[in-house]
Amino acid sequence: MDKYKNLVLEVKPDLVQLPLHIYQPSIDVCKEVVDSGTKLIGKLVLPKNTVQVPKNHFADMFKKYNGLISIWDFGGEPETRPDQAGCRFGGSPKQFVDLMSAFYYTGKEIDPENTIGGCGWITPTFNGLLGNDDRSGFLRECLGYWIGDVLDFVSLNFYVYGYGGTKNIFVGMGKVNELLATWEVSKPIVVSEFGVPCSGDPAFYHIIQTPERQAVSLLEQNILFNSMGIDYSIWFALQYEGWGLVAESGEKRPSYHVMQTMMRMLKGSIYQKQIKALPSRSVEERWITDKVQWHVFNKGAQDVHVVWLTGGYSLVRKAPPGAIFYNMYGEELLNEVLVDTYPKYMVTDAGQVGQKDFMMR
Structure with missing residues (x-):
């Protein structure tokens, strides 16, 4: 060392x-x-x-x-x-x-x-x-x-x-x-x-x-x-x-x-839960429901979500109101976000984003 x-x-x-x-x-x-x-x-x-x-x-x-x-x-x-x-x-x-x-x-x-x-x-x-x-x-x-x-x-x-x-x-x-x-x-x-x-x-x-x-x-x-x-x-x-x-x-x-x-x-965060994703009503997106890894950590007044897809799949999503996205290197992502095999961070107010607020269109 x-x-x-x-x-x-x-x-x-x-x-x-x-x-x-x-x-x-x-x-x-x-x-x-x-x-x-x-x-x-x-x-x-x-x-x-x-x-x-x-x-x-x-x-x-x-x-x-x-x-x-x-x-x-x-x-x-x-x-x-x-x-x-x-x-x-x-x-x-x-x-x-x-x-x-x-x-x-x-x-x-x-x-x-x-x-x-x-x-x-x-x-x-x-x-x-x-x-x-x-x-x-x-x-x-x-x-x-x-x-x-x-x-x-x-x-x-x-x-x-x-x-x-x-x-x-x-x-x-x-x-x-x-x-x-x-x-x-x-x-x-x-x-x-x-x-x-x-x-x-x-x-x-x-x-x-x-x-x-x-x-x-x-x-x-x-x-x-x-x-x-x-x-x-x-x-x-x-x-x-x-x-x-x-x-x-x-x-x-x-x-x-x-x-x-x-x-x-x-x-300093505490792991909270894994959220079950409900991507959309389409057959194609329902197929990848089980490919979504969506985990939530709490840091007091903020939640930090970590999201990625397995199996080579990807989805394009807009950040929920008030949420800020970052790639795994900490660079802020603007507008639409490509959720894929590279994990992304989503920072929100505590409890702001749940099962139906992000993956579903």
């Missing part, structure tokens, strides 16, 4: 997740970011073959960032086994629960106010449905060893493009909620990683998008996570090959500007 501090201060995110197993930012930079109003999350993924509890390492990290980091997320996709690409933990479910328990109790001993959880589960992506393999057995066994007792929250790694698309968000959440309910674990759910690349490793050719579509994906998924009551979601990453908001060259990708606009438009 030291290198990109100014970018973080410019975007003004609610949260920044620090991969402390990769680098540990300076205390001074962390303090400056925290003082700006951004909270820090400490993320820790141990080396793949770790089975002995490194309690002293845990304690040193908690002490170093005490008072600056109060949210701690342990683990990353432990379900991915050694014979599968991307394995980050080679041990058994019982060994993983022992590590999580040591991390949890060490952090609580140093500061009882620490919020400690994890474990970056990939089960919602690889849920056994939509053609994806099923990796949920590892999480199921961890729950059997009562890992829920040492989690203040449950974190998920959610990669949906190439694995069923955004509908896998709903399928994956169903799988995770079923497992948690079976073991009577009722904890907040967060998304510790989501994203999609716009260049890079040929292994990801099946999911690589254009830079602009990457930006669309960032905004759409954030809105959908909000609609499901997920406490927070973390885009992977600020800079990392084709995944980052910023390219290796330092160039800001469209996703960077869309993130910045999203923070400006939605910061």
